[in-house]
Amino acid sequence: GQSLEQPSEVTAVEGAIVQINCTYQTSGFYGLSWYQQHDGGAPTFLSYNALDGLEETGRFSSFLSRSDSYGYLLLQELQMKDSASYFCAVPDSSYKLIFGSGTRLLVRP
Amino acid sequence: DSGVTQTPKHLITATGQRVTLRCSPRSGDLSVYWYQQSLDQGLQFLIHYYNGEERAKGNILERFSAQQFPDLHSELNLSSLELGDSALYFCASSKLQGARTEAFFGQGTRLTVV
Numbered sequence: 097g098q099s100l101e102q103p104s105e106v107t108a109v110e111g112a113i114v115q116i117n118c119t120y121q122t123s124g125f126y127g128l129s130w131y132q133q134h135d136g137g138a139p140t141f142l143s144y145n146a147l148d149g150l151e152e153t154g155r156f157s158s159f160l161s162r163s164d165s166y167g168y169l170l171l172q173e174l175q176m177k178d179s180a181s182y183f184c185a186v187p188d189s190s191y192k193l194i195f196g197s198g199t200r201l202l203v204r205p
Numbered sequence: 206d207s208g209v210t211q212t213p214k215h216l217i218t219a220t221g222q223r224v225t226l227r228c229s230p231r232s233g234d235l236s237v238y239w240y241q242q243s244l245d246q247g248l249q250f251l252i253h254y255y256n257g258e259e260r261a262k263g264n265i266l267e268r269f270s271a272q273q274f275p276d277l278h279s280e281l282n283l284s285s286l287e288l289g290d291s292a293l294y295f296c297a298s299s300k301l302q303g304a305r306t307e308a309f310f311g312q313g314t315r316l317t318v319v
Contacts, residue, residue: 129307138207138295139248141307183248191260193238193297193308197247 098122098188100196107202108174116169116199118184128160128167129185131195139183142169171201179203208232209298211311219319223284226314230277230298236260237279238308239271242293254279286318 100120108114120128127146131139145151145160145167157170171178181198188194208231218224230237239251250263254273265271268286273279283290293315297308 138310138312139297140207140310144307191236191253191255192250192263193253194250195240195248 098186098192098194100184100186100194102182102184102196102199104197105200105202107204110174110176110203110205112174113170113172114174114201116171116182116201118167118169118196120165120167120184120186120196122165122186122188124189125162126187126189128158129187130156130158130169131183131185132180133183133198134180142182174203176203176205207309207311209296209309209311211294211296211314213314214312215315215317217317217319218286220286220288222286222318223282224286224316226281226283226294226296226316228279228281228296228298228311230279230296231309234298234300234309235277236299236301236308237273237277238297238299239279239281240295240297242295242313243291248295251281283316288318291316291318 102118129144130142133139143158150159155172160167181200183195183198185195210229212227235256237254240248251265252271253261257273268284271281293313295313297310299308
């Protein structure tokens with residue numbers, strides 16, 4: 097089966113950098129994705145890593161280490177609007193897309 | 206706008222009743238996923254359809270059922286509703302099986318069972 101672990105909550109200051117970690121256990125590996133969800137809103141796709149290394153998209157970057165079954169989402173130049181929940185997710189060989197329990201990010205002024 | 210349409214946006218119903226939630230995927234997407242999200246909880250995978258066929262099931266209750274029609278829209282049927290079924294129900298679509306790149310989510314249906 098699949099399982100993913102993320103911290104439940106992270107707090108950071110506006111303008112700072114924050115890293116949200118995700119460790120996973122899967123029976124097969126097909127990549128690690130990250131999604132953002134504002135309260136009451138729909139999850140929206142942020143990034144996807146299939147290979148080791150860093151993928152950068154504007155202020156957001158995502159990193160993957162397949163040998164460590166570990167990835168992280170890095171948010172730079174934090175803005176108040178970045179306050180949201182962030183989920184890592186993995187698809188599995190049986191076509192499920194499984195999400196972690198989510199990390200609630202609170203950005204303070 | 207993700208291109209995924211869910212109706213209705215809100216639904217209030219009594220215990221013991223049956224409801225149907227509808228999802229229209231993005232144009233060209235063959236995969237539809239259903240998720241349940243209870244208050245301050247994560248996204249619990251319910252079921253996945255690809256091009257009309259069921260592909261994977263999560264911990265979906267026997268009271269719940271789903272189907273994907275030839276035009277690719279999907280419906281999630283919830284019956285004998287209980288208070289604990291109150292949640293946000295999301296559907297998501299993707300081009301491929303397994304959403305190995307990205308999945309696009311609808312705005313969800315907020316179900317309240319009273």
